[in-house]
Amino acid sequence: AQSVAQPEDQVNVAEGNPLTVKCTYSVSGNPYLFWYVQYPNRGLQFLLKYITGDNLVKGSYGFEAEFNKSQTSFHLKKPSALVSDSALYFCAVRDMNTGFQKLVFGTGTRLLVSP
Amino acid sequence: EAGVAQSPRYKIIEKRQSVAFWCNPISGHATLYWYQQILGQGPKLLIQFQNNGVVDDSQLPKDRFSAERLKGVDSTLKIQPAKLEDSAVYLCASSSTVVQETQYFGPGTRLLVL
Numbered sequence: 128a129q130s131v132a133q134p135e136d137q138v139n140v141a142e143g144n145p146l147t148v149k150c151t152y153s154v155s156g157n158p159y160l161f162w163y164v165q166y167p168n169r170g171l172q173f174l175l176k177y178i179t180g181d182n183l184v185k186g187s188y189g190f191e192a193e194f195n196k197s198q199t200s201f202h203l204k205k206p207s208a209l210v211s212d213s214a215l216y217f218c219a220v221r222d223m224n225t226g227f228q229k230l231v232f233g234t235g236t237r238l239l240v241s242p
Numbered sequence: 243e244a245g246v247a248q249s250p251r252y253k254i255i256e257k258r259q260s261v262a263f264w265c266n267p268i269s270g271h272a273t274l275y276w277y278q279q280i281l282g283q284g285p286k287l288l289i290q291f292q293n294n295g296v297v298d299d300s301q302l303p304k305d306r307f308s309a310e311r312l313k314g315v316d317s318t319l320k321i322q323p324a325k326l327e328d329s330a331v332y333l334c335a336s337s338s339t340v341v342q343e344t345q346y347f348g349p350g351t352r353l354l355v356l
Contacts, residue, residue: 131284161344170246170333170347171285217284229298230345232284 129154129222133233140208141241148203148236150218159221160201161230162192164214171217177201188212208240244268246348248334254354260322263351266315267336273297275345276309276319277333285333291317292339324355 130153140146152158159178163171175186182194192203201218215237219230247266255261267274273292277285288307290298294314302309306325311317321328331352335345 163347168349168352170248170349171335173344173346176344219284229287229290230285232286234282234284 131233137237152220154222161219248348258323265334271336275335279331
């Protein structure tokens with residue numbers, strides 16, 4: 128069964144500094160990997176996904192993520208954080224080899240960007 | 243393009259009462275999902291429909307939860323009777339049938355069971 132780990136409950140970073148939110152995954156086959164962001168009292172907003180091809184994926188709002196197959200990781204990054212990036216971030220994985228499109232989510236990482 | 247619509251946004255009920263949530267997916271999306279997000283956790287899939295058929299309901303507590311998507315468009319999730327532990331945000335998502343396609347989420351319904 129697929130699973131996702133987000134080892135940090137919270138990440139603190141100063142505005143203008145680079146940020147990284149960590150994610151590792153486990154699947155039996157090849158993964159589809161996703162990042163979503165959740166603002167208070169809102170649903171999940173799609174940021175980016177890795178399906179195949181280039182290991183560096185660029186997404187919305189200046190975010191990017193790097194797929195590393197040997198380390199089974201898919202860390203979310205941004206070169207320069209904004210206060211408005213403060214939110215809850217979820218990593219999710221789908222096993223490419225299953226017939227269903229079931230997404231399994233991590234527990235989330237709260238990002239706090241200070242002015 | 244309109245997003246996924248959900249109603250109501252908030253609901254407060256007492257335990258043992260029943261409640262229903264409604265979802266209208268993005269136009270043309272054949273696949274619809276209901277997730278439960280308990281505070282401090284990631285969303286957990288309850289049920290997945292493709293058109294009006296159930297694809298996966300392995301994590302749906304069928305003794306109290308039910309869902310339908312009769313015409314293959316909008317969907318209703320019902321809880322009867324509700325328990326305290328059902329307090330959560332119920333998220334609806336939709337996607338096309340292509341396997342690698344993205345799931346797009348609605349704003350959710352926040353349920354509080356007292």
